Amino acid sequence: MYKVLIVDDEIFVRKGLISLMDWSSQQFVICGEAENGKQALELIAQLTPDLVIVDIRMPVLDGLELIQKVKAEVDHQPLFIILSGYPDFSYAQQAFRFNVSDYILKPVDEQELTSTLKKIANTLNQKQLLSITREKPLIEIVIESLLQTEPSEQVMARIAHALELPLSSSYTYFIAEIQDELPHGTIDYFPLLQTSLQQYFHHEGQPLLIHVRAFNQYGIIVPQLWLDKQSEPAWTSYAKLLERLETELATTIALYIGHTASHLKQIAHSGISAEECLNYRFAAGNNGIFMASDLLELPLYYFDVDEELHSKLIYEIEADQLEGYTAAIDAIFIAFQERHFASGAVTNTIRRMMIAIINIIRQLEGNEKDLQWLEELLNWQMKYRNLKQLRHVLLQFIEEAAKYIAEKRGEKNEGSIEKVKKYIDSHYKENIYLKGIAAEFHMNPVYLGQLFRKNYGVYFNEYVLSLRIEEAKRLLRQTKKRMYEVAELVGFQNADYFAAQFEKLENMTPTDYRNRMIGKK
Incomplete structure (x- = not known):
């Protein structure tokens, strides 16, 4: 996995970018965040990211200034992607002058970013294959190459021979995810996981096709013949494996199991389906086992909660x-x-x-x-x-x-319901409404409406209407003002609407009410 540092002064932009896509499927993992160029400069030296995605305009030290300083002052030289909300060609010209890998406009499009990351991953892959170091075992590079491309027959034959695996057997790729509530890499589970898998499949001392992924995940390629030796359905076999792993690693684990590939060189298809299973992690009734054969036909819901x-x-x-x-x-x-x-x-x-x-x-x-x-x-x-x-x-x-x-x-003490009621009692003749009062008292309008009803037994609109009608009745009794004047004085913008509401509440028109009151005198 290649490390990515996100640099933007807006926290929700950073979090939105992180959650925009499945980074691990593109061979990347987020290693850190920075809110300005100065902070990013320190993190680049500490974390040695392979890629930095940086906003072009930030306080303290902007994106282009950061790139200049990294190239001049830092030994580690990552690749850069510039983000900008400004479609100005001069910015792009300046960015590419610093050999920036790409220049992407906000809001970031997932497909555009995915395409850019694929190109950058290819560049980094080539650099890595040209200088293999002890930091990353050769077997991990082989696995990640198998998952990204379909090698030639000649290359496949060499891989199978080196790993002592049958070429023509069916294979399954699955992801074991450690759910220990710790950040990625806090505990190195790799040695214990590998030993446990070797014992379960009765291949002690033999190499396994296992590699470290992001987010406390480990990817494993398993020959179908190893599962066939279990003499039971695949789900049962994986359930027993999960139970064993959780016991021996002493933590919660989930298994995401891809479709079975008919040949080792087609394992990338199994890998893709295992990746897709990760999207079902919040589905019901899986008991820690997520199988592509069971899940991928179920439609996913991509919208917000109701x-x-x-x-x-x-x-x-x-x-x-x-x-x-x-x-x-x-x-x-x-x-x-x-x-x-x-x-x-x-x-x-x-x-x-x-x-x-x-x-x-x-x-x-x-x-x-x-x-x-x-x-x-x-x-x-x-x-x-x-x-x-x-x-x-x-x-x-x-x-x-x-x-x-x-x-x-x-x-x-601005949110007390008594103060809200006093405000309504004093301003009901004006054009008041619930949302405006809620803003006045720093309250959520839904919450205020329900709280008002809970305390006074009536809805906000009903209470305001009752105040207006009572005042209208007083004006009808004590003055000779016309109906439209009465309506305006008690807060109604329309005399017909006033008459309709009055009749609804009093079972008579305003005129009938005035005549009745005059007749009683």
């Missing part, structure tokens, strides 16, 4: 109701499973929740960086790889945010 569920969650957070927002989260996670949300759709849903919560905090003049769980949830994809883990970190963040919002609202 607006009703999202609004319900935000309301319960604002109300600081633990049972309420826990139930809303459970409903959202059930939707993830039952509707087969794609990984990208889950990411978008989580991001939408966070943006809504952060906006509420900022409206209350709070600072989202005060939340200890913010950074953990921002980077959840780096550590949390199944529904149970994601639900835990999300719930921790929401619980903390709900209490923080309640505290900030209490400090400002």
Whole structure:
């Protein structure tokens, strides 16, 4: 895997770029982020990324200045992709003068970025094959080459001979993902995983086609004849393997199993289908085993969670109701499973929740960086790889945010429902509406509407209407003003609409009401 550093001063641009695509399928892994050129310069020296994707305009040190300094001051020389929101040819000219690999306009298109990464991966592959070092075993380079291309018969024969594997046998590629809730590479599971696999397949001391991927994943190519020796269906065999691996590695593991290829040289097709299984990680009922033969016919859901569920969650957070927002989260996670949300759709849903919560905090003049769980949830994809883990970190963040919002609202004392009611009582004759009042009191309009009804037993619109009609009745009794004048004085822009609402509430027209009151005198 080739390391990528993302550099942009907007955090959601960086996170959006990271979640835009499956980087590992293009031979890349995100090794770090920086919010300005100065910070990036330090990280390039520390992390030695192979590729840097950098915004052209940033504070402190912009993209082009960063590239100049790297070329002049840093021993390690990565490749660069420039991002820009400015389709100015002069920028592009300047960028290519520094031998930048590509210049991509924002918003970044996934297909364009994928195409660029493929070209860069080919360049890096050629450099690596020309200078193989001990840092990356030859067997890993062979595996990654098999997964990227279909070698010639002559090359395949040499590979099979060197690895002591049958050329004409069927093969399956699967991904073992370590779900230990730790960043990639914190623990090196490779030796123990390899030993466990050798023992399970009864090939102690013999080489395995296994390589290290991103996100705590290991890719394995298995000859079908090894599975056939188990004398049981493939799913059962993989279930036993999973149980053994989890016991011996003492952690949670998931297996993503591709279609079986009829020949070693076609293993890339099995690899692609195993990659596609990763997109079903949030589907229901898989028990840690995700098989292409079972899953890839199921349509994935690529959209956001329903607006009703999202609004319900935000309301319960604002109300600081633990049972309420826990139930809303459970409903959202059930939707993830039952509707087969794609990984990208889950990411978008989580991001939408966070943006809504952060906006509420900022409206209350709070600072989202005060939340200890913010950074953990921002980077959840780096550590949390199944529904149970994601639900835990999300719930921790929401619980903390709900209490923080309640505290900030209490400090400002602007969100009290009594003050809202007093404001309505004083301004009902004006053109007031729920959304505007919510903004005035730094509250979510859905939350305010439901809170108002909970406290006073009526909806906001009903209460405003009742105030206006009562005032209209007083004016009809005590003055000789015309109907359109009365309507305007109590907040109605249209006299006919006023008359209709009056009749709806009083079961008589304004004129009938005035005549009846005059007759009583």
